[in-house]
Amino acid sequence: MTDRQLDEIHLTDVADFQLSDLLVRPSALEILNTDKQVFSVEPRCMKVLVALHQRSGDVVSRDELLQRCWQGRIVSDGAINRCIGQLRKLISPHPGLSIDTIAKIGYRLQNSDLAAFSLSSESHWPSFRMLVLGSLLLVVVSVILYGGWFNYGAQWSTNQVTPLTAKQGVETQPALSPDGRQLAFVTRGENGSWDIHLQELNGVAARVLIDGKADDIYPVWRNDGRKLLFNRVEDERCTLMMLDLLTQRQHKVTECEPGGYGRATFVGNSEQVIVSRSQAHDDRRRLYLIDWIKATESVLTTPPAGSHGDLDPVLSPDGSKLLFRRTPSAGVNDLMVADLANGQLQDLQQLTFDGWKAHGAAWAADGHSIFFSSSRGGDWGLWAIDSTGGSPYRLNWGTTPITQIATNTRGELVAEMWQARRHLYWLDQDTPQQTITAETWSPDIDTHGRIAFVSMASGSPQVWLMNDRGLRQLTHRQASFVHGPVWSNDSGLLAFVAVTQRQAQLFLLSALDGEPVQLTQVTGDKANPQFLPDDDGLVFLARSEQQGWQLATADVQSGLVTGYPELGNDWLALRAGPAGIFAKRRQSPVFWQLKWHEGQLTTAPTLITTHGNRPWVVIEQGIATIESDGIWQLKTNGERVQLDTTRLSKGVADLAFDPSRQRLLIMDGDEDESHIALIGLDRP
Incomplete structure (x- = not known):
C-alpha cells in the first residue's frame, strides 16, 4: 500500500463508480439506483465507502479509516459503526453487495458481481462489440439528421472567470443584457436603500439606473433589451414595476409577494410577464401569467398542499419552456420544467429529487441544458442538468460560494460570488x-x-x-x-x-x-x-x-x-x-x-x-x-x-x-x- 493510499480522501477528486446496480457519485454525495432514485450520503460515510471500494475487497483497518476519513482525529467507535450501519442499510437490498466486519481489525466490502461481470464481458465480447458499433453508428446518423448539433449530451465545463464588479460591499442579483454589453445588478445607494445599477462591460464605470427611498431589486431584461422588470419594496409592500429603457418611464405591472421576493420574467418581447405570489388565504406561492396592458391574469401552477410553492420563473431562449423552483419545505428546492403553450403549462416535469437547495437557476443558450447554484456538494457551487432529466453534475470547484446566476441568449453566464461575514x-x-x-x-x-x-x-x-x-x-x-x-x-x-x-x-x-x-x-x-x-x-x-x-x-x-x-x-x-x-x-x-x-x-x-x-x-x-x-x-x-x-x-x-x-x-x-x-x- 502506497503513502498516497493513506492520504485523506477528497471526495471532489473521486470519480463516479459502479457497485452492482448502484451508481456511486462521491462528489455529489449521492447513490443512484436503476429506478433513478437518489439517496444522499453523509460526507464521512461516503469517504468510508470510497475507502472500502478502493481496496477492491481487501480488509480496511479501522486505523486506516480514521486516517483517510477523519483526518486522523480520535473519534468514538460509534462514529465508524454509525457510518457502516448507514452504508449497510443502503447497499443491502442490492445483489452481491455486503460489508463484512473483521473482528478487531476492520471491514471489507464484498462485491460478488464484479467477477461475474468480468467473465461475462469477456465471453460475450463479439456481440457486445457489435452493439457498441451499432450504437455509435446510430449516434452519428442522429447528429447528422438533427442538423449538425455539436456534442449534444456532452457535459459543460467552466474556464476563465472574469470579475465584472469590485465595489466594496454587496453587489447582487445580476442580470446580463441580451446583447451581452450591459450588466444590471443591485447594490446599496447613498441613502441606504437597494438601487439598480447598470454596468457597461466595455470598462465604463457603473451608473445608477433606478434609485430612490424604496428598495428596487431583482432586475430582469426583456429579450429585445428595451425593458426591465424589477420589484419595488417600500413599507413592507411589494410592487412589480417595468422600466422602459428608451423613455425612462416606469409603469406598475402588479402587486408582488410581500416578504418573499423573487424574480419575475417577460414572455418573449410581449407585454406579458410571469410572476410568483401567494393568495390572501393561502401562503403557497403560485406562478401567474399577467398581461398588464389588458389587465388580465391566469394561474399557471398549483403546487402541492403543504409546500411553500413556486418561484423564480425563467423562460427558455425560444420561449417554449418554463423553468422554475418549487419548495416542498424550507431548505429543499426542486427544479421544475414545463412546456408553455397558449398561456398554459403542459407536461410538467420534476428534474431534481434529492432534496438539496437550489439558490438560482438559468437556461443555457442551447435551450437544452440548465445551470443552477446548489449546496448539494456540501458548499455552494455551479451545477448543470439536462432539461429532459438525468443526474446533475458540477461545473466548478472553486472555494468561493456561488449563489444567484443569470444567462443570456449569447451563451454567457454571470454569477454572484458571495462571502458572508x-x-x-x-x-x-x-x-x-x-x-x-x-x-x-x-x-x-x-x-x-x-x-x-x-x-x-x-x-x-x-x-x-x-x-x-x-x-x-x-x-x-x-x-x-x-x-x-x-x-x-x-x-x-x-x-x-x-x-x-x-x-x-x-x-x-x-x-x-x-x-x-x-x-x-x-x-x-x-x-x-x-x-x-x-x-x-x-x-x-x-x-x-x-x-x-x-x-x-x-x-x-x-x-x-x-x-x-x-x-x-x-x-x-x-x-x-x-x-x-x-x-x-x-x-x-x-x-x-x-x-x-x-x-x-x-x-x-x-x-x-x-x-x-x-x-x-x-x-x-x-x-x-x-x-x-x-x-x-x-x-x-x-x-x-x-x-x-x-x-x-x-x-x-x-x-x-x-x-x-x-x-x-x-x-x-x-x-x-x-x-x-x-x-x-x-x-x-
Missing part, C-alpha cells in the same frame, strides 16, 4: 464579541451564557457553540438546511430543525459531544421549535397538508406530535424567553402569547404590536425588535422603550437574549461581500 455584538458594546467569516443565523443563549447558532463555516449548515473557550462545531450531519437551535429551560438539551432526504425533522442534542437524536418522524415542514416551561415537550410551527402553518407540540421522550388546527393555520413566527412564549400571525401586527396547561395549548392576543417581519426576541417583560428607527423593547402592558438608534446602520441580521446577564446579542451582516463575475463555459 457576521459580527456578534452585545448591545452596549462596540467591539465584536466574535466575528465569523461565513453565513451564520439563528443564535440562542442558555442560562450559562453559551451561544448556539447555525453556520456555514465548515462548508455546510451545522450547529455551532460559542462560549468563553471559543467556537466549536457541535453537529456533523449532511443536511440541506439547519435552523432554529434553541436551548431547554434547564440548558440540558438543544433542539433544532434539520432537513435531510427532503424531510424537515426535529432533533435533540443532549450531550454536546454526542450525536443528535431525531425526535420526530412526521412529514411536513417545521420551524421555530421552543421548549415548553417544564422541558418535557416542544412547541413549534408545523406546515399542514391543507394550507398554512399551525401550532404543534412534540413530546421530548416519545416524539409524539400533536397538532392544534383549532388555533388557526396562519402562524408566522414563534419565540420563547423570560416573558413567556410569543407568536406572530401572518399579515397581522399583533403578538400573541401562548399558554401551556395540563397538556393543552391556548393563545391570547397581547398589547404588543409591530409591523413587518423584522428580527425579534423575547426578553424580560416583553420582546425586543427591530423597527425603522432603531431597536425597541415592547412591553406586555403596551409600553415602548427605545434601546438603540445606531445599530441599524450595521445591518442587524438577528437577535438573541442572554437570560443570565439580562443583555441583548446582536448579529449583524454589514460587512458581507458579494461581487459579480462572468464565467466562461465550454462544452467538449
